[in-house]
Amino acid sequence: MNAQRTQLPDGRWHFQHGPMDIVIGANGSPQAVEAAHEQAWQRFGGILGELVRELPVLRLPVQGPCPLSGPVARRMWHACRPYRSGFITPMAAVAGAVAQELVACYTASGITRAWINNGGDIALHLAPSQSLRIGLYADIDRLGVDEILGGVQTDGQFEVDSALPVRGVATSGWRGRSFSLGIADSVTVLARTAAEADAAATVIANAVDVADARILRRPACELKDDSDLGAIPVTVQVPPLEPELVSRALHAGLRRAQTLRAAGLIWSAVLVCQGQFMTTAAGASVQSLDNHRGARQAGSVFA
Template identity: 65%
Template sequence: MSAQRTALDGGRWHLNHGPIDLIAEAHGDAVEVAVAHEHVWRRFGAVLEELVAELPLLRQPVGADCALRGPIARRMWEACAPFRQSFITPMAAVAGAVAQELIACYHRPGIERAWINNGGDIALHLAPGQSARVGLFADLARFDLRDLGPLSTDGRFELRAEHPVRGVATSGWRGRSFSLGIADSVTVLAATAAQADAAATVIANAVDADDAGIRRRPASECKDDSDLGDIPVTVDVALLAPAVVQCALDAGVERAEALQRLGLVWSAVLVCQGQWRVVQPLSSGLPAAPPQSAGSIAADAVGSVFA
């Protein structure tokens, strides 16, 4: 199947090609926005073929040297390289890296702000003085396609152009990708979408516990071409004791704060079975909001929303 695009309300575009499914939105000079959208469409048409061409390497664990050639593939590797002491493949950053590649089309005069939402992994463009509100939807289990009313978010925050954040990503065991942990969602704000994607994966894996209520299966049994092979991934989590959830979240926060000290994460929100933790920015500016506070882009199937 070839790449497809569909115009949506509000000047947004839905682009789809195989497993890649994203929404593009931009604001600013109408002519410049239209030109940028066309550039995105042209670039999008080649993305899947480029990734498939290097898929065998992309499914291999990240090593000391990068043998990948394409710009998106190399960006995936670079985002995951800081975590190579543990098992990780470049595929952990694929959605964010694709979004990051496409957002570059909006880096042009006349574009005030834009975002690419690739299944909840979001790349941003914000011209000086601009901002975007991000709404957090923490638990995919609550999402009901039959509900046609406004989406009720769990938390909101605003990203401004002066913040060092151009990527938002969410990971968790309920999302579209596999997780080794039990977090309903881990949403990460980082300098780039690829970095946010990789870090969200790693932090969500760290939100974990050893409990009979957690069911896991080898990734290869859940998806025969998974890059995780026979590594057990979480497929179901029963209602756990609050103390177990607390310990799991504490482990995730410890990992997030370690990445923050390395400059790989700016802020993060971790959610598991009604409990949540916020890793605040080390610098002042963005009050990472707990559930039931104030925003609007959306990340991940478990994740975020924009306006």
Template identity: 60%
Template sequence: MTARRTRLDDARWHWQHGPIDVVAQAEGDPAAVAEAHEAAWQRFATVLDELVGELPSLRRPVVGALSLRGPVARRMLQACAAARSAAPGRPFITPMAAVAGAVAEELAGFYQRPGVSRAWINNGGDIALCLAPDRSARVGLFSDLARFDPRDAGPLRLDGTFEVSAGMPVRGIATSGWRGRSLSRGIADSVTVLARTAALADAAATLIANAVDVADDGIARLPASQCKDDSDLGDIPVTVDVAPLAPAQVRRALDAGVQCAQRLQAAGVVHAVALACQGQWHFVDAVDPRDGVAHTGSSAFPGAASGAHNANLPERAACSAAHSAFA
């Protein structure tokens, strides 16, 4: 198995190596952008083998001491340890919960050079940003993978957008939910996290999505080992199906997720969070510097509404980064 790359256009590359699937995009001086792309590609080609070499340790729970060598592996551990220590009950998590964000973050570092005005590494929906001063990136969000039909050739109808500016303490965006690539213990359709780094966003999204849960006969679960042979979750039950639930049950599940998100925000792990489940939404907005308070709210499914401002998530329009667009 070898790493492969395909040029998508003058600004974007698609890189794939085993389970790692990245779109890298950058803007700025053409020579600087080309040098950054090449340096990031050279590093990309080594990441998978590096992680596979430490896979047994990366699949162990984040408790006690784990000895990890590689920079990506150490970043995964640090992010998951920080998220776990702040979450209610210090839940089960392994460093693998941050693998996509940590890889994206590693590659984004190669674009932090003169001549590159902005860049983003999208690793399966988990995003690391690189923004020069006074630059910004707008991210389009899509809330529920159940609505996505790959056969539809038309424009993707986004549920909302938000903008990340260079002055915000946000360089990572990640989404988790029970319909995504990874297994989830909760029932969230999507939990989208903005954080200081992509690895932190990835770990936090996993824990918050796990926390969006409620006891209900309409939720089907199986041991993770029956869903994926090599799952780091072992025999822990994971969600495999969720029937339409009573609105009050959905609210209870979202409230549990919000509690986790608020704890992570208070500890400085996350900047802002949007949670979606069966057409209901809840938001843990960025802390308002005027009063030091993180304001929360809830609403029905916002449909195609959108908005953006630099302080926090858009006004009741943020959704899931399961599919993302940039401008």
């Protein structure tokens, strides 16, 4: 199937190609925005083929010198490199790396801000003095492309302005599109780039875990025969757990997140599991995260 695009009623664009479902918004002069959208569309059409050609290597653990040649593939590998002491493949950063590739089309003069939302992993462009609201969607199992297209009731919000060293947002958890080793409903990370946020969210979500026989796990290869995780057990079902177990799992993830923050790999993170949440609370703090759904936010970007 060839890449397809549709312009939405509010002016955003929806790009789709294979597993990639991307929603793009931008503000600025109409001519600059239109040119950037066209440039992004031309670039988008070639990305999937580039990744497929290097897919066997992209599914291998990160180690040694980078063996990849394509710009998106190399970005994936380098985003995952800080975590190579454990098991990680470049696929942990694929969605963020694709979004980051496209946001480069929106850095031209005349564009004040842009956001590339690749299934909840987001790359940002912010001109000086510009800002964006980032909507936190805690249960990513409920988040699909229809919600991204039509508007989402968020559980919390971030405000990211151009002065912050944040141009990427990513969310991971056992309920999401990709496999997770942990039990987090969601881990949302703000980082320097979208690829770096994607890799870090994966790592932190894996760390939100607790030993309990009621948690159902299966080898990844039994769920998807070509999974890059092979026989590693991934989480497929988490029953309601006692609050103290949930807290223990969140604290384990928070320790990992704080280590990454101290190393300069992330700016902040919010970890959510069964109604509880924890945050590293760096700079861009969560404005609200409670039992009620926040109001719909027109023009927001949703993680």
